[in-house]
Amino acid sequence: EAGVVQSPRYKIIEKKQPVAFWCNPISGHNTLYWYRQNLGQGPELLIRYENEEAVDDSQLPKDRFSAERLKGVDSTLKIQPAELGDSAVYLCASSSRGLISGSYEQYFGPGTRLTVT
Amino acid sequence: DAKTTQPNSMESNEEEPVHLPCNHSTISGTDYIHWYRQLPSQGPEYVIHGLTSNVNNRMASLAIAEDRKSSTLILHRATLRDAAVYYCILRSYSGAGSYQLTFGKGTKLSVIP
Numbered sequence: 001e002a003g004v005v006q007s008p009r010y011k012i013i014e015k016k017q018p019v020a021f022w023c024n025p026i027s028g029h030n031t032l033y034w035y036r037q038n039l040g041q042g043p044e045l046l047i048r049y050e051n052e053e054a055v056d057d058s059q060l061p062k063d064r065f066s067a068e069r070l071k072g073v074d075s076t077l078k079i080q081p082a083e084l085g086d087s088a089v090y091l092c093a094s095s096s097r098g099l100i101s102g103s104y105e106q107y108f109g110p111g112t113r114l115t116v117t
Numbered sequence: 118d119a120k121t122t123q124p125n126s127m128e129s130n131e132e133e134p135v136h137l138p139c140n141h142s143t144i145s146g147t148d149y150i151h152w153y154r155q156l157p158s159q160g161p162e163y164v165i166h167g168l169t170s171n172v173n174n175r176m177a178s179l180a181i182a183e184d185r186k187s188s189t190l191i192l193h194r195a196t197l198r199d200a201a202v203y204y205c206i207l208r209s210y211s212g213a214g215s216y217q218l219t220f221g222k223g224t225k226l227s228v229i230p
Contacts, residue, residue, distance in 0.1 A: 004160070040222070041222060042202075042204055042220025042221050042222055042223055043161065043220050044220070045217065045218075045219075048217070056217070091160050091161075093160070093161075104208070104216045105163040105166075106153075106161075106163065106218060107162075107163075108159075108160025108161050108162065109160050110158070110159055110160055111159075111160050
């Protein structure tokens with residue numbers, strides 16, 4: 001079974017430039033999450049999707065961040081314009097309703113490391 | 118959100134057991150205890166979870182205190198590949214049939230050859 005795919009793995013941009021991250025979740029997983037992880041910290045949830053609906057975006061800085069999940073599969077997270085403080089690893093995760101395992105286990109991708117200069 | 122407290126770092130010798138503690142004194146009756154780990158340059162991966170009873174799987178064991186205010190992740194024989202940051206998380210219900218994980222800083226485990 002293929003895992004969560006993210007691209008790019010690394011991105012370096014200058015401040016005020018736009019940037020986008022792409023995520024392909026595990027097939028059949030209806031829930032998709034975007035997290036941000038600062039150096040030395042645990043991941044922080046930015047947004048959660050149930051199919052194509054964003055059901056929790058309370059932690060998403062909406063002035064510069066946006067996300068979409070078309071057709072309830074792939075997702076894109078965008079930052080425009082980027083600031084120095086946005087340098088972090090952006091992680092995508094997906095999960096199913098746990099019909100088999102009951103664990104609601106989240107499967108994470110490798111992340112995109114963003115450096116804003 | 119319910120919070121957990123873990124030591125910042127721990128060391129273990131290779132092939133010895135490791136006990137990673139976690140305190141969660143404000144846990145509610147419906148919170149599951151989850152453990153994830155994050156290897157260098159990778160996303161977190163699920164290790165184990167439990168509610169009240171001790172749990173075992175191929176990766177680890179989870180011992181939960183009778184009052185559920187603390188738990189311990191047990192790696193029976195640490196290997197160099199177990200060097201990672203281990204997160205103890207209380208999984209809370211976030212509506213619409215989904216659950217939210219709130220990560221802390223975790224415990225960085227170093228394994229000494």
